Amino acid sequence: MRIRASVAVVGGALALSALALPAAQADGGQGDTAITKVVVDGDNKVTIGTSNAVTVKVSVTATDDSGIKGADEFALFGPDNGFATTGKPTCTDVTATTATCTASVKIDPKTDSLTNKSAGTWYVDAWVDANDEDYVWKEKAGSFSFQRAARLTANAAPEPVKKGKTLTVTGALTRANWESLTYGGYGSQSVKLQFKKKGSSTYTTLKTVKADSKGNLKTTTTATADGYYRFSFAGSSTTAAVSATADFVDVQ
Structure with a gap:
């Protein structure tokens, strides 16, 4: 017999769904049912x-040796009491003994109670049933990055420029503030200045620049050939990676 306990969201920081969650004090199950893989959004990264x-x-x-019958709603949870549950999963057989169950949940920054502290590592709880009454319940069956979206700009000047002269590249790194629903400066972050020669398909990193306390960027480089300049940010534990739209410079 299953023992189900309701889950309360403490503090009200994020409550994306009011659906009940099958829960227990620890991982558990019956028989040989096992969860082998959890993937969120294809790459385990969610950007809001x-x-x-x-x-x-x-x-x-x-x-499970008898095959998979179905699954209950998946629970997603993270920092600052972040919490959501998916809709009812749909399970598709991969083999006679293995199935992949998929479900989704919509997150809207305008209506859901997201806080900036909710960004970081989130986890997935899952309950899966087999055809022979076996089941598995696993807390933190998988994890994913729940990140604030970022924006990045780049402008190289002067344009055009003579070969061998100095180019000044400026820009700004900002990220989503889920509480004010605006983008604000993301300061003191390391950003790469990259160059792609006209006709090439790849960028080369020229140097690494640190943004000021307000996210502003400014650096110089020597003009060598026609091409594209951009800033590129690798991302952080709370903020998504982003590259600026490249600025083309004509070198004369």
């Missing part, structure tokens, strides 16, 4: 901005 709702897809792969 300030205006558009994002549909987050969760895929849980499980196995």
